[in-house]
Amino acid sequence: MGACAEVTDTNTSSSLESNTTGITAFSMPGWQLALWATAYLALVLVAVIGNATVIWIILAHQRMRTVTNYFIVNLALADLFMATFNVAFNFVYASHNIWYFGRAFCHFLNLFPIMSIFVSIYSMTAIAADRYMAIVHPFQPRLSGIGTKAVIAGIWLVALALAFPQCFYSAITVDRGATKCLVDWPEDSGGKKLLLYHLVLIVLIYLLPLVVMFVAYSVIGFTLWRRGVPGHQAHGANLRHLQAKKFVKTMVLVVVTFAICWLPYHLYFILGHFQKDIYYCKFIQQVYLAIFWLAMSSTMYNPIIYCCLNHRFRSGFRLAFRCCPWVTPIEEDKMELTHTPSISMRVNRCHTKEILFMVGDVAPSEAVNGQAGGPPDGVSIEL
Template identity: 85%
Template sequence: MGAYAMGTDINISSGPEGNATGITAFSMPSWQLALWATAYVVLVLVAVTGNATVIWIILAHQRMRTVTNYFIINLALADLCMAAFNAAFNFVYASHNIWYFGQAFCYFQNLFPITVTFVSIYSMTAIAADRYMAIVHPFQPRLSALSTKAVIAGIWLVALALAFPQCFYSAIIVDQGATKCVVAWPKDSKSKTLLLYHLVVIVLIYFLPLVVMFLAYSVIGLTLWRRAIPTHQAHGANLRHLTAKKKFVKAMVLVVVTFAVCWLPYHLYFILGSFQEDIYYHKFIQQVYLALFWLAMSSTMYNPIIYCCLNHRFRSGFRLAFRCCPWVTPTQEDKMELTHTPSLSIRVNRCHTKDTLFMTGDITPSEATNGQAGGP
């Protein structure tokens, strides 16, 4: 997950007899390099622009500042940083297999990717947990603004702790005249211990949260799609809120599935490499790695597209953000969508009866006062 070329996890001693293994020199034709560079540049531009816009939409509009959306900001920030600070630099390293960026950035590149990947998937997990509580247990207390910030801070701290070993053992070596950024584990480190560390990282940043989210969204789906609306309310606010919740759950499930599909081949690549290190010697592995790395990094650019396509408020926000483009024409409804708050009569109606509150269970008393719903 760090600054990988074709193989970076090596064992070296602390003395001058250091040994590097599993690292080979690679080159490719200029036309091939240009194609890969174009693919990665497009990825970075789309990811950075899209996620920056998502952050602006939420922070610039009071109505969008909800618990769920703060986790979406955290997810968007992690994806933006992954695209800006990992995708481009790691592409240059993988395409040349030479490290150009110095010792300090080598430390950073072996700390940062695991950190932001952890933050991304646990932000999704936090959103799933928040939706679970709002929909399945609507009368239980919801996270306050302070608690939400504490959860976000906790996610970042745990992520940094998980990535620290790779950062600590990062080193710059020179192999056959080429500079490499590697994770230089001490020579006395047992191979089983290192393998266990890598497997634990993959379980914590991929498999475990995906299982938790699968279970959470399964229960949420069963709860929403089995929920009945009284006949006299079938065309009122309750139906609209239930429909909105279903759309939001669909959008977040799509976000999770996209992340899982994009990252699975990349994780399998390194799991296979842990058991069969000679795969890193084959020249074709460079093309395989670049393709798998692009697929993994592409997960950072899909979320804003999903929000825009499946959520009307984000769609309005994107129209406002790109109103300077000649083909984008925001309407007055778009502005109202992000700035208008429900009237007092609507808010009172939401909280008037237990049945109504159950149907709009993602609204806490504090959110009702501010006219905010739990989703975007």
């Protein structure tokens, strides 16, 4: 799942594949390279700044430290690492088809992207499972702070184990004078092991979690839209019911965006296994750069979605960028992230707890406390 290392041009002499000149059959005109570099640079900047801001908003404000938001931090961290350690290096490799970064980084670049993708999509799956329990089964025990950290650590460990084979078999080779970073599976002349590994990856880091999230959010949506809060009931319960619906819409948009961005990338590698001739076509470089940009762009959309659809994150972004002349924070922004509900509000939550259970919005622990072991911060159905 690494860079497009197999792209070569059989009609080009070995002199053009010289590693010393940096010129290959796939070297682009300067203007074309500049356009692609600008597109990738914009992607990296938006992804790094956006995800770093999301992490700051949650970790720097006690009210935002809920179970759901810890999984969002994990998702943002994976996207941040992907944008920082994978995008630029893979772009340089794909734009020249020469590996400049040494043996150690070759192993790393074949390890870390798979880890990041796994962590991203299973963080989304954990959020879906957490919301499923909170809304569909509000009386069941919920994850504690320690349990949440254990799940996050488990996600990273499984991701490491899944990515390790590709890292282990990474190798530096020289093809017609050009250095390449490849995955060299032993006794795999027909590429069957590599194909099987990629198919297993696609199932585990794409198809399976998407199916799980589709089922979970379908049940959640049916529960929320089927059960309404009677008009004469407490206003707070009705507000939280609406917030739960908005949260589901936000996370569904996050999941759908991820699925769309990564689908062409997975299809590209499956097609390449059955039609290896496509790697000898000059146009495949442009196709790969476009597909790879789309896949990597999944790292930058989530902060934009949070900012557009969630008022607390919108307040956090205004506070984070208040030094910019075009950003004007309002007084309510700081209160959104730091304000602790008054005693009267807590009593009101306890009074309306039975109504919240009726509509299936929150678990007992969330009606009063927004996080395990933390101060009251509102209902954690909201990001």
